[in-house]
Amino acid sequence: MAARRRGTTAAALLLLSAMVTGCGGAASAGTDGPGGDPAAAAGAGTAATATVxxxxxxxxxxxxxGRDLAGRDLALRSYRGKVVVLNVWxxxxxxxxxxxxxxxxxxxALEPRGVRLVGVDVRDRSTGPAVAFEKAYGLHYPSIHDPDGKLxxxxxxxxxxPQAIPSTLVVDRQGRIAAAVSGPVTRAQLEPLVTRVAEEGS
Structure with missing residues (x-):
């Protein structure tokens, strides 16, 4: 019972801390790179929510x-046995x-503990802007290119x-969805949740 209360409290805290504005479906696709106009890119904002x-x-x-931004095959199933943070952007x-x-x-911080990050790049018609984005922000995790958002x-x-971008899922070691966050997150918000999933069964 105490463990259940702790889990419910953690979920509520994440929900409250994630109440920020994300990109809605109204943003134009594939027109801005990392240096684009933030006001234009924001589109119609929606309040973020979290589900644990x-x-x-x-x-x-x-x-x-699908194919990653370098044209290589990438599949979520190849990470079975790892905790995966799947970020749609x-x-x-x-x-x-x-x-x-x-x-x-x-x-x-978490890769040494068996956690992997995987991105899904949506609505960018070509991979060029997404590759530039990765370089601009020093990202060292792969992303699947999904220009139409079909995945x-x-x-x-x-x-x-599909209309709430960014969105983040936490997938446990058995390949099940453990948590979902709609809206932008920070490391401080996400790390305790991912750590708890990574520690399950340990």
């Missing part, structure tokens, strides 16, 4: 797969630019809304 799922209620994550999205350094810091349609809309 008890182990018994977790659903298998879809087998998201686009170069046209101002909050995505704000959270990119935070996600890279999270990667550096997102395989996810339950309640956990991953």
């Amino acid at each position: 799922l008890p182990v018994a209620e977790r659903l298998p994550a879809p087998d998201t797969a 686009g170069t046209w999205c101002a909050p995505c630019r704000a959270e990119a350094p935070e996600l890279e810091a999270l990667r550096g 997102l349609l395989a996810y339950p809309p309640a956990l991953l809304n």
